[in-house]
Amino acid sequence: MSRQRKVLMLQGSYNPSIHKGIAQAARAFNWHLDISLMRSSRLPKHWEGDGIICNLNQEERFANFIRRNPLPCVDTSIWRSDLKMPRVSTSNSRIGQLAARHFIEQGHRNFAWYAFHKTPWGELRFEAFREVLGQSGLEAVRLDRGLTQNTEHIRRQLRQLPRPTAIFTQNDFDAAWLLNRCLDEGWQVPDDFAILGVDNNPLICQLQPIPLSSVSKDSAIIGYSGCRLLQRLMEGKPVSNKIHYIEPERVIVRASTETLAIADPLVRKAMQYMNDNLRHSFGVEQLAAHCGTHRLQLEKQFKNALRTTAHQKLIELRIKKAESLLLTTRDSVEQIANLTGFCHAPHLTRVFKNHFGLPPHKYRRAHATPVQAFF
Structure with missing residues (x-):
């Protein structure tokens, strides 16, 4: 009987869906999945095991831990491009394309983008969104310049937009935040502002005063696919140090974008x-x-x-x-x-x-x- 491999799950940013995929893979590959560092504020200098499956963020302590422990490692995020390892990520460009086409199909002619925090994947989503709009001679206003978390600053920007405007947001959290700012002002969603998120998180999308439309992506398969690559590495098989992309699913349409913005x-x-x-x-x-x-x-x-x-x-x-x-x-x-x-x-x-x-x-x-x- 082959020896059971010990794999560390290191989560700089915790994603329960990615965890679900990792757990399923650990069962399939008969791993001992070590989650002991998930709630630890201090990382040890060294860790004894066979491999690391991680979801890194911008914190240096996680990157330093990876550098100190030269084990087979796969990352399920794109924060740390300076660390050479295989990565698995949703196709953020495809997410932006789906968002743009959804709004165009509904007849929208005015567009905007909003992100509460700037992230690498958010920029990729926006660039693809803008590119698809540009192919139809359309443009998007960026609402994520300056004081992105200042309510009054965002309200001032929203007041200057034509109606209706279709707003693509970085994720469902940002979509919910923006939705509530609009409702506070008495603006109609989707008639004044159609709002689209990303992740299709039911705990967010379905529980808003106006249910949120969202681009659905399977984060569990990202975790599972990352583990599949890690298994290959631990078996001594070659795996390219590149980003391995997982396609998003589709736009799940709810009330926040349901109205057809067609003048005729x-x-x-x-x-x-x-x-x-x-x-x-x-x-x-x-x-x-x-x-x-x-x-x-x-x-x-x-x-x-x-x-x-x-x-x-x-x-x-x-x-x-x-x-x-x-x-x-x-x-x-x-x-x-x-x-x-x-x-x-x-x-x-x-x-x-x-x-x-x-x-x-x-x-x-x-x-x-x-x-x-x-x-």
Whole structure:
């Protein structure tokens, strides 16, 4: 029987979801997971074991501990790029892209970014957010200059923004803080300010006066994947000292961004009908009739308002709903087809494969996570 490896979990910044993934991996790899330093304010000079899985922050004491203990080590953060080791991180650029596309799809034309504290991953999210907006000739105002934690300073900046403005925040904590500042002033969310966070923390997002939309990312798989790399290192196998990226999941839409920011009343009415009736099979002719116009006029106004056609937008909404059901339910492809207006599985499969490059059942399998809920 092989010797049980002893692995230290060192958390400069504690993330319960990352801990969950680490714990699952420790069970899978039969590690002795040492958590003795998690609540210690003083770190020993040396530690005896086989490897370290860490989530470093900017504190030098954690970096110095890693330097003093030249063991196989993997980091689940990107704070300390000066330390050469493999890292696992969510794709922060992809998070920014998802946020920008979510707001653009809702018809927003005014945008802002807010971060309570400046972080490396926040900057990556903002840069990708700004880049996607720029591709459509749009810009974002930075609200994180100067006194970012001063309530009156932020209120003054918000007063200067046009309405409506879509605000992307660094994480759910920042989104909740900003939401409450808006409500204190009597501003309407999402009608005046649509607010989007990151992490999809249910203890934050679902318990706000206005539930928060958020970009969902699986932090547990970050912890699990970091441990998988550490296991390879401890086995003497090569692992690149680079960042190994985990894709975020999707935007979870709640009340804080639910309103369509579309000036054209005809297009807004059509979009509302689409969202409310996705499970029913209908085409653009029926949609135009419901809106009291004809197809050519509807398509023309869609092009002007959203830079796409009504037909393309309808297919996009159906596909996004189908993707969400694939990843969050155990419904069969046939059931999902019926719930998204595709009528039957072959139609959904054909359209889905054209869009994602994989048929639904393979897409579901490819996006499955090895981290199971066990707490």
